[in-house]
Amino acid sequence: MALKTLSGKAAAALDKELMSTGAFSIDQLMELAGLSVSQAVYRVHPLSKGPRILVAVGPGNNGGDGLVAARHLRHYGYQPTIYYPKRSKNDLYQRLAKQLEDLEVPFVDDFPAALGSTDHVVDAIFGFSFSGEVREPFPAVIRALEETEVPVTSVDAPSSWNIEDGPPPSGAIGSAFNPGVLVSLTAPKPLVRHFKGRHFVGGRFVTPAIAKKYDLDLPEYEGIDQVVEVGPSGQKL
Amino acid sequence: MALKTLSGKAAAALDKELMSTGAFSIDQLMELAGLSVSQAVYRVHPLSKGPRILVAVGPGNNGGDGLVAARHLRHYGYQPTIYYPKRSKNDLYQRLAKQLEDLEVPFVDDFPAALGSTDHVVDAIFGFSFSGEVREPFPAVIRALEETEVPVTSVDAPSSWNIEDGPPPSGAIGSAFNPGVLVSLTAPKPLVRHFKGRHFVGGRFVTPAIAKKYDLDLPEYEGIDQVVEVGPSGQKL
Numbered sequence: 001m002a003l004k005t006l007s008g009k010a011a012a013a014l015d016k017e018l019m020s021t022g023a024f025s026i027d028q029l030m031e032l033a034g035l036s037v038s039q040a041v042y043r044v045h046p047l048s049k050g051p052r053i054l055v056a057v058g059p060g061n062n063g064g065d066g067l068v069a070a071r072h073l074r075h076y077g078y079q080p081t082i083y084y085p086k087r088s089k090n091d092l093y094q095r096l097a098k099q100l101e102d103l104e105v106p107f108v109d110d111f112p113a114a115l116g117s118t119d120h121v122v123d124a125i126f127g128f129s130f131s132g133e134v135r136e137p138f139p140a141v142i143r144a145l146e147e148t149e150v151p152v153t154s155v156d157a158p159s160s161w162n163i164e165d166g167p168p169p170s171g172a173i174g175s176a177f178n179p180g181v182l183v184s185l186t187a188p189k190p191l192v193r194h195f196k197g198r199h200f201v202g203g204r205f206v207t208p209a210i211a212k213k214y215d216l217d218l219p220e221y222e223g224i225d226q227v228v229e230v231g232p233s234g235q236k237l
Numbered sequence: 238m239a240l241k242t243l244s245g246k247a248a249a250a251l252d253k254e255l256m257s258t259g260a261f262s263i264d265q266l267m268e269l270a271g272l273s274v275s276q277a278v279y280r281v282h283p284l285s286k287g288p289r290i291l292v293a294v295g296p297g298n299n300g301g302d303g304l305v306a307a308r309h310l311r312h313y314g315y316q317p318t319i320y321y322p323k324r325s326k327n328d329l330y331q332r333l334a335k336q337l338e339d340l341e342v343p344f345v346d347d348f349p350a351a352l353g354s355t356d357h358v359v360d361a362i363f364g365f366s367f368s369g370e371v372r373e374p375f376p377a378v379i380r381a382l383e384e385t386e387v388p389v390t391s392v393d394a395p396s397s398w399n400i401e402d403g404p405p406p407s408g409a410i411g412s413a414f415n416p417g418v419l420v421s422l423t424a425p426k427p428l429v430r431h432f433k434g435r436h437f438v439g440g441r442f443v444t445p446a447i448a449k450k451y452d453l454d455l456p457e458y459e460g461i462d463q464v465v466e467v468g469p470s471g472q473k474l
Binding site: 022027042092 | 313340441461
């Protein structure tokens with residue numbers, strides 16, 4: 001049976017529907033998405049593995065999810081550090097950054113240096129709306145993530161991967177980027193066919209009607225969990 | 238040592254600060270507050286005790302927390318029913334109600350009838366800004382809650398209790414209302430000195446700086462929990 005995934009285009013339409021007829025605000029959805037990411041990180045990287053988490057934040061919604069996740073991780077007792085080189089003027093992202101500053105979470109400019117003194121990386125650079133080229137200053141960041149031995153959790157997509165087709169062609173930026181953990185928000189995207197690591201689905205706000213309309217076959221969450229672990233390509237475990 | 242609590246006035250100031258200099262939106266805070274309530278209900282009333290949860294929703298923020306909690310409970314597998322007699326025209330509350338309607342959560346008008354066919358009640362009628370008289374149509378609702386044997390979880394305050402002084406004088410509406418469970422949001426209010434049931438603190442978004450400024454002595458949350466159980470009057474367990 002073919003795996004059901006959500007294309008980048010369908011994911012954008014689903015998000016738009018949740019925020020129009022679905023009556024959700026982006027603040028709500030981002031809070032729940034970031035909470036899911038924080039719970040996945042807690043599961044794969046408990047505090048006993050080291051408290052330092054470097055969160056690489058991109059300029060769009062994927063970055064916003066990372067900022068929310070960082071705040072929750074701070075409340076869980078981790079020591080997050082934020083790399084956020086292209087700060088958005090969007091009001092929500094500015095507020096999410098302020099919430100971290102009020103928790104005395106440091107923002108750093110030197111990604112390679114930060115990578116050298118962390119226990120885990122959250123890749124919240126690009127999400128389902130990514131396509132085309134990796135823009136500055138992120139090529140060097142992706143290169144560093146390709147080479148590092150620090151474990152990486154990617155949010156929704158390994159940054160630089162094509163949402164439909166997966167890793168870039170051999171030699172291109174990101175072709176050797178293989179994060180150990182992926183958190184698919186709402187539903188897995190087609191790229192998961194090429195993913196080999198631990199895989200979680202998060203974003204526990206999809207109604208049965210939306211799941212039916214978008215032909216999603218979502219795994220069952222347990223108890224109060226905001227994430228559920230699935231197979232690398234999204235198979236139910 | 239005197240127990241540290243947050244007066245109604247201080248709670249209002251703290252909320253205002255979170256939403257101004259703290260940069261939180263009310264959508265975010267209400268999502269996290271309602272999530273806390275849902276986790277407390279899951280803990281005191283697991284699904285095995287019966288899936289039917291009647292949520293009594295008041296006209297203000299306390300009611301909004303209840304609407305959010307109901308949505309999460311629905312996702313956990315419960316069957317919530319909403320009693321929401323004074324619907325607000327506020328955009329956020331309207332959206333929270335729509336989110337429940339999209340999950341096919343029923344809204345009912347007859348509280349006593351609904352009380353007769355539920356396994357648990359969430360009292361989200363009045364919160365820390367309540368004072369004075371219980372207004373229509375809530376006197377009959379509070380009377381029904383005084384008499385029922387169905388277990389009740391109150392959000393932030395047993396509705397009708399004075400935030401500073403606790404239960405109303407003997408014979409007044411609510412004087413015999415003693416919910417078995419209370420979820421104090423952000424921090425316990427002074428009324429907890431009169432509370433005898435199971436008590437949780439929720440709302441895991443307070444920064445150390447805010448806790449210091451408002452002289453709060455918050456209990457430590459465990460792991461990824463959004464609630465922490467404390468003694469009836471807020472003592473650490």
